[in-house]
Amino acid sequence: MTSLAQVSETLPLTGERTAPGIWHENYWFARHDAAYRWITGNLAVGQGGRVLDAGCGEGYGAELLRLAGASSVIGLDYEDTTLRHVRRVYPQVNVARGNLVQTPFKDKAFTTITSLQTIEHLWEQPRFVAECARILAAQGVLVLSTPNRLTFPSGNLYHTRELTAAEFAELLEPHFEITQALGLHHGARLAEWEAQYDSCVDAQLATPHDQWDDNLTQLVRSTTYEDFEIRPGDLDESLDLIVVATTAG
Numbered sequence: 001m002t003s004l005a006q007v008s009e010t011l012p013l014t015g016e017r018t019a020p021g022i023w024h025e026n027y028w029f030a031r032h033d034a035a036y037r038w039i040t041g042n043l044a045v046g047q048g049g050r051v052l053d054a055g056c057g058e059g060y061g062a063e064l065l066r067l068a069g070a071s072s073v074i075g076l077d078y079e080d081t082t083l084r085h086v087r088r089v090y091p092q093v094n095v096a097r098g099n100l101v102q103t104p105f106k107d108k109a110f111t112t113i114t115s116l117q118t119i120e121h122l123w124e125q126p127r128f129v130a131e132c133a134r135i136l137a138a139q140g141v142l143v144l145s146t147p148n149r150l151t152f153p154s155g156n157l158y159h160t161r162e163l164t165a166a167e168f169a170e171l172l173e174p175h176f177e178i179t180q181a182l183g184l185h186h187g188a189r190l191a192e193w194e195a196q197y198d199s200c201v202d203a204q205l206a207t208p209h210d211q212w213d214d215n216l217t218q219l220v221r222s223t224t225y226e227d228f229e230i231r232p233g234d235l236d237e238s239l240d241l242i243v244v245a246t247t248a249g
Contacts, residue, residue: 019058024209027200027223029060034184034228035116035145035242036061040068043141043244049111052076052135054100055118059086062093065114074110076103101127108137116145117240120159125171133175133247142176144168145242148183152239153205165235168243176245183238187229193219 018028045051048071053062056075059082066073074094075086083095098104100115101124113132122128132142149162156162163171169178186194193215194200203216212220230242 020060023221024204024212027204027220030223030225031184031228031240032117033060033064034225034230035240036064036114037225038182038230038242039114039143040064043112043143045070045112050074050109051112051114052105052110054103054113054115054132055121056086056093056095057082057118059090059093059095061114061116062086063090065112066090066093070112076100101131103131103135105135107134108140109135110140111137112141112143114143116143117147119144119171120146120162123160125161126174129172129175136247139246142245142247143242144172144245145184145240148236148238148241150236153201163241165238165241168241172243172245176247178243178245180232180242180244181235182230182232182242182244183235184240184242185229185231185234185238187227190219190223190227 018025018032020029022029039045045065045068047069050072051065051070051074053065053073053075056062056077059075062073062075072094074096075083076096076098077083077086078097078099080097083097086093086095096104100118100122113136115132119125119128136142146163146168149164152162165181169181172178190200197203197215200216200219203212204220235241
């Protein structure tokens with residue numbers, strides 16, 4: 001199992017991304033972390049491939065991909081402040097600055113592309129998918145995740161368009177063949193908490209974190225990636241959608 005070093009420096013919280021090491025963000029960080037852990041545990045990123053983490057944000061995902069054994073990992077993001085942070089905190093991750101719909105890379109440059117919880121932030125989603133197809137090698141693997149519009153709380157100002165499972169598949173179909181369509185769900189511990197106290201997501205959003213009661217505070221502080229399940233089926237009830245795809249044709 002790969003593990004991240006303790007992060008002592010975090011990016012400012014704006015609502016656009018999450019980061020490790022912030023206790024009241026821990027649920028959201030663990031939810032994102034679960035998807036990267038699924039990738040490193042189930043896909044062959046550690047077999048010497050060249051990996052791009054498109055929209056790398058804080059950098060923890062790119063670092064997990066590197067720790068899984070990829071020969072090269074590049075974290076791509078548009079914001080200089082973010083990339084300077086990645087260089088300082090995860091110095092063995094290569095970084096590049098660029099627009100996700102017009103990247104600086106050659107055709108077929110990567111064997112794996114990951115882009116998790118990113119596509120919902122983009123205005124030109126079809127163009128991004130086409131760009132992924134351009135820079136992905138033959139038999140390469142693309143992994144995307146996004147919040148499920150049917151279950152995700154509305155009102156995130158940083159999201160341009162959230163997707164259902166059907167819309168997600170339709171977006172990829174012109175360029176990719178989807179090999180796995182998966183949903184992220186609460187595991188047993190979170191489900192048991194919600195059976196007693198109701199939605200933990202709604203509870204976190206209802207009041208500022210300094211007003212949370214002890215039950216919610218303890219749950220958030222203790223949540224890890226192991227508290228989530230990623231599986232096929234029940235996609236419309238899932239929290240996040242994850243697709244694994246290869247280039248069509």
